Amino acid sequence: MKYAISLILGMLTGATLFILLLYFNPFASPSSISPLAMSRGQVLNFSFPAVSRETLAFTNDGESVPLPHPEKVLQLWERTVKETSAAIVILADSRGEPVGIAVKFQSDSEDTHILNAQYLVNSVWHIHLPGRGTMLLDQVENHWSYMRDIVIQAHKSSGDNWRGNWTEVMTVGPNAIGTGRVTGGSGEFAGMEQEGVESLFATAYSVAAGPVAMFGNLVITLPDTDEELEEEEEEKPESEPGE
Amino acid sequence: MFKTFSFGIVLGILVAGALLLFRPVVDLEREFSMGKPRQNGGVIEEYYVDLATDRVLAGIGGAGSSVPPGLVWPDYDFLAGTQTEVFKLRNAADTVIGIASRMVGGGDNAFVEWVVHIPARGTFYALLPYNASGPGIRAGTLRAGTREFSTLTGSVTERYIAKAASDNSDAAGRLELVTSLVSPFVAEGPPEGEDE
Numbered sequence: 001m002k003y004a005i006s007l008i009l010g011m012l013t014g015a016t017l018f019i020l021l022l023y024f025n026p027f028a029s030p031s032s033i034s035p036l037a038m039s040r041g042q043v044l045n046f047s048f049p050a051v052s053r054e055t056l057a058f059t060n061d062g063e064s065v066p067l068p069h070p071e072k073v074l075q076l077w078e079r080t081v082k083e084t085s086a087a088i089v090i091l092a093d094s095r096g097e098p099v100g101i102a103v104k105f106q107s108d109s110e111d112t113h114i115l116n117a118q119y120l121v122n123s124v125w126h127i128h129l130p131g132r133g134t135m136l137l138d139q140v141e142n143h144w145s146y147m148r149d150i151v152i153q154a155h156k157s158s159g160d161n162w163r164g165n166w167t168e169v170m171t172v173g174p175n176a177i178g179t180g181r182v183t184g185g186s187g188e189f190a191g192m193e194q195e196g197v198e199s200l201f202a203t204a205y206s207v208a209a210g211p212v213a214m215f216g217n218l219v220i221t222l223p224d225t226d227e228e229l230e231e232e233e234e235e236k237p238e239s240e241p242g243e
Numbered sequence: 244m245f246k247t248f249s250f251g252i253v254l255g256i257l258v259a260g261a262l263l264l265f266r267p268v269v270d271l272e273r274e275f276s277m278g279k280p281r282q283n284g285g286v287i288e289e290y291y292v293d294l295a296t297d298r299v300l301a302g303i304g305g306a307g308s309s310v311p312p313g314l315v316w317p318d319y320d321f322l323a324g325t326q327t328e329v330f331k332l333r334n335a336a337d338t339v340i341g342i343a344s345r346m347v348g349g350g351d352n353a354f355v356e357w358v359v360h361i362p363a364r365g366t367f368y369a370l371l372p373y374n375a376s377g378p379g380i381r382a383g384t385l386r387a388g389t390r391e392f393s394t395l396t397g398s399v400t401e402r403y404i405a406k407a408a409s410d411n412s413d414a415a416g417r418l419e420l421v422t423s424l425v426s427p428f429v430a431e432g433p434p435e436g437e438d439e
Contacts, residue, residue, distance in 0.1 A: 003247045010251015011258065018259040057300045057314055057329075070313030074299045074331070078339040079272040084362050086329055086342055088300055090317060098319055101327055103344040107362035108269040115263050124366045124389070126344045126358040130304075130321040134346065134356055136368040138389045174389075183387035185370055186354040 023152075028117030028144060031169045034197045034219060035178045042222040046091040048102065050200055050214040056101075060085035066210030083108040091127065091218070100129035109140065119144040120172075125196075125218070133187020137196040137220065139180025140173035150205045160207040171197045182220050196220040271363040277335040285397060285425030289335045290359065292343070292418040297331040299342070324349035330418070332359060343420075347373070355381055357399065357420065365390030367422070369399035379403030385424060397424035 036043065052058035052066035059068045061082045062075035076084050084107040091100040106123035113120075125137040145168050154162035171180045175195060184192025197219050204212035278286035292298075301310040304322030309315075316322075326347035334340045341361035348354050353373035360366045371383030381401045388395055402419045 002244060006244045006247040007251040007254070010248040010253075011255035012251075013248075014252035014255020014257075015259040016255075017252065018256045022263075056302065056316070057311070059299055070311055072313050073311045074297075076331070076342065078331070080274060080338070080340050081331070081342055081362060083269065083271060084342060084360070086299065086344075088302075088327065088329060090319075098317070099321065101322065101325070101346075103327065103329060103346075103358070105342055105344070105358070105360040105366070107271070107360070110267060110269050110271055110363075112268045113263075114268055115260070119268075122362075122366075122389070124358060124360055126346060126356070126368075128325065128327070128346050128348060130325050130348060131350070133352065134348070134354065136358060136366075136387055138366060138387075181387075181389075183368060185356055185368065185386060186348070187352040 022114060022117070023148065025117050028148075031178075034169050034199060036195065036197050036219050036221060039221055041224050044218075044220040044222060045094045046100070046102075046218040046220075047094075047096070048089040048091050048216050048218065050202075050216045051211045052087070056088040056090065058085070058087045065208070081107075091129070100127060100132075102127045106141070111140075117144045118142055118172075119147055123198075125198075129187075131187075133189035134185035135189045135192065135220070136183045136185060137180050137198075137218070138174070138183075139171045139196065139198060141170040141198065142172045143170070146170070146200065146202075150202055154205045154207050161212070162205040163203065166202045167199065169197055169199045171199075192223055194221045194223060273363045274334055274336070274338050274340050276364070281423055281425070285423060287421065287423045290340075290343075290420040290422070291333045291335070291337070292330040292420075293333065294415040294417060297333070297339075299329040299331060301328045302326070332361070332420075345418075349373075355383070355401070357401070359420070365392045367392040367395075367399075369420075369422075371399065371401055379405075385422065392424070394426055395424040396427055397422060399423075 049055055052069040057073050059073045059075055061077050062068055068075055087104045089102055090098045091102050093099045103126045104123060106121050109120035109122045111120050112118055121141040121143055123139055123141055128134045149166055150162050172178050179195035179197050182194040182196045184190050199217045202214040206212050278288040281287050298310050302316040304325045328345045330343050331339045332341040332343045343357055343359040346356045355371040355373055357369040365388060367388040368386045369383055370386045371381040375381050379402055383399050385397050385399055400421045404417045404419055406416045
């Protein structure tokens, strides 16, 4: 009997050690530097509210946080869309001026691998900048650091909340360098194939309501103009004969 | 007994690791794809939106009313003439399988666009002309897709189906979205160095 108890206690200890190793995984450090930080071309830079009550509308299954907004919005309770949420936001440019409207859909991804410090989410942004055009940004986000550094910390806190300064680039794909795919739709973006990255900045989170003070940032590259392409051509060193 | 305890630790680590490795953390619910084969290849699939019950959000720049109740649609000048809607999306069997956004823009570059997000399958982005080609019908193209839709090309048609006169329900008509998608044919010869 004592051997069985030892074995069970040992297994519980082993499982706990394993979970602690995952939680404190030193290789899962958050990425706060955008892969587009060194981009030489023009970029579009938008900010948007990431707190549900500051969006035009936000909906999910109605049982999880953040809470849907407004209160009477249709909830996604059906079993096929239970893991999905939708947010409709006004996008502001880098000066804080509202310039567009966007719809974001996001669903938990079946490619999630906790062992690799990945809590993946598939998301798409349908963006409309009136007077300019429309585009789609599709991306894979990793919410692991968000869960570990904010959500779990808030649950651990006696006040059931978290305060601090947290910044992270959420986009990890599908492009190899960790950027999302941008597809132009209409207007000046028609035919465009570019990259985009989403970041989040959080300072307060509550277990009951979800994010309390948080906003997001979208960076989308624009195609090089003909003049810029010419400049790049000129900058290139001439190739040696015979190369 | 210490040996048993140590063995238990190793076993616990292995079991926890195996559980996380082999048991999916996220397992999305799926519905059978209800596509019909197209005569010359590809698949035709129908999606529906019940305008009375599936509208998550509707906002029109410059208009007074919006859905859901309590939504304050901003009156920015740049939103005038634009329309943004979000719907739940049903398959041909009337089961909710996803969510979709429909945006309409006026002006010189008038357009109608759909982004259809089916969590277990992927997303597609369809561009449609602003002017209808028939009563309530717009025929457009698939612009882009993710996962299951990433390699597909084809057409997307939107059709408004009015409520039947005999229908006494609360229905306000339906929007039908028909995709006719095909995977691009890739002509590949035998790999180099391989005998035919």
